Amino acid sequence: MKLKQKITHNLLNIPGWRTKRHIVVIESDDWGSIRMPSRKVYEEFLRKGIAVDKDPYCRYDSLATADDLSALFDVLTSVKDRNGHHAVLTANTVVANPIFDKIRDSGFREYYYEPFTETLTKSPIHNGALELWKQGMGIEIFYPQFHGREHLNVKKWLRTLMSGEEITRISFNLGTFGLTSAVDTRIKNNYMGAFNSGLKKDIEEYRKILTEGLNLFENLFGFRSKSFIATTYTWPCAIEPTLYENGIKYLQGLVSQREPIDDDTTFTFRNRNFQGKKNKNGLTYLMRNCFFEPSHFRDYNDVVGDCLKRIGYAFRWNKAAVISTHRLNYIGSIDENNRKQNLKLLHELLSSIIKRWPDVEFVNSVQLGDIIRNSIK
Numbered sequence: 001m002k003l004k005q006k007i008t009h010n011l012l013n014i015p016g017w018r019t020k021r022h023i024v025v026i027e028s029d030d031w032g033s034i035r036m037p038s039r040k041v042y043e044e045f046l047r048k049g050i051a052v053d054k055d056p057y058c059r060y061d062s063l064a065t066a067d068d069l070s071a072l073f074d075v076l077t078s079v080k081d082r083n084g085h086h087a088v089l090t091a092n093t094v095v096a097n098p099i100f101d102k103i104r105d106s107g108f109r110e111y112y113y114e115p116f117t118e119t120l121t122k123s124p125i126h127n128g129a130l131e132l133w134k135q136g137m138g139i140e141i142f143y144p145q146f147h148g149r150e151h152l153n154v155k156k157w158l159r160t161l162m163s164g165e166e167i168t169r170i171s172f173n174l175g176t177f178g179l180t181s182a183v184d185t186r187i188k189n190n191y192m193g194a195f196n197s198g199l200k201k202d203i204e205e206y207r208k209i210l211t212e213g214l215n216l217f218e219n220l221f222g223f224r225s226k227s228f229i230a231t232t233y234t235w236p237c238a239i240e241p242t243l244y245e246n247g248i249k250y251l252q253g254l255v256s257q258r259e260p261i262d263d264d265t266t267f268t269f270r271n272r273n274f275q276g277k278k279n280k281n282g283l284t285y286l287m288r289n290c291f292f293e294p295s296h297f298r299d300y301n302d303v304v305g306d307c308l309k310r311i312g313y314a315f316r317w318n319k320a321a322v323i324s325t326h327r328l329n330y331i332g333s334i335d336e337n338n339r340k341q342n343l344k345l346l347h348e349l350l351s352s353i354i355k356r357w358p359d360v361e362f363v364n365s366v367q368l369g370d371i372i373r374n375s376i377k
Helices: 003-011 039-047 054-062 068-078 099-105 115-119 129-138 154-163 166-173 200-221 239-246 305-315 336-356 363-374
Strands: 023-029 088-093 097-099 112-113 142-148 256-260 265-270 319-325
Touching: 003 305, 003 363, 023 239, 054 129, 068 142, 068 319, 068 336, 088 166, 097 115, 099 256, 112 115, 112 200, 112 363, 115 129, 142 200, 142 363, 154 166, 154 200, 200 239, 305 319
Parallel strands: 023 088, 023 319, 088 142
Antiparallel strands: 097 112, 256 265
């Protein structure tokens, strides 16, 4: 690791709340979202000359199957912390996906969505997946939290569909929206940022989307989400009162927040979301300071070592180690080797953590937030 990187990784851990406890949190985004619907759809894109193999999310990411979840749970339960608790993954979930047929029938003028649980029932390869969600929650190794109603900029997507733009229409007809310019230079719009506008009228719509999404989360899981992570780490601060009013206490994310100024073209960066800091809207930042993303770095052979170093920096400055790891790392329905290789690395990471820090404590994001709040009180 270069000297400049070492200095940066140390500096971001200095401000904020402190603890002598060796706490590890694993936060994982994108659960519930379609992304690449299936291996068949992936191959159809390639046949059409659209290089979905150039973007790791298009290449690997999809709704988790029962096999994906079972294999992940085997790794999480292979270790225990000082309190006898298994590793727990905070599964940040988008609770809905588009209903493509209804949107098409409206001439792309109206948006319709369904709970992600309904999306699962429409796919034979996802039989039994929902039961695995319940099992993981029951043994406290898989803890859903709110990532958004959907992982989609609805207004921007419908506007482009109505215009007839070719790649967006092809993607729509194949049941997805998650392509980026990395797969085809003709793609000018990225639809993944659900809250990427700072316009007043869009913020009003975001408040409705958040309220609907958080209520749907409660209907699906039987409890309200207490933490939130914005898609693409981007959100206007003006939506935070709505989050607070709907039960959110904690904001997951990086130390840097990208805040939109206009309609998804101009942004400002707020580099102040330090772990344990409470903002003016009453929300407490949890701040990610470690990363485990092997699907992003296929040619990098020390993702485990790098993550362990960052955990060490966090503990050196008396911070909880909050690991960012996206769902794509654990999905095998498009490429089974992706899941196998990465779960082997995850097992190596978790085994190294408990060996290097025998007093480690595995907690979920809300538990970390509660620890911070109670210690400050």
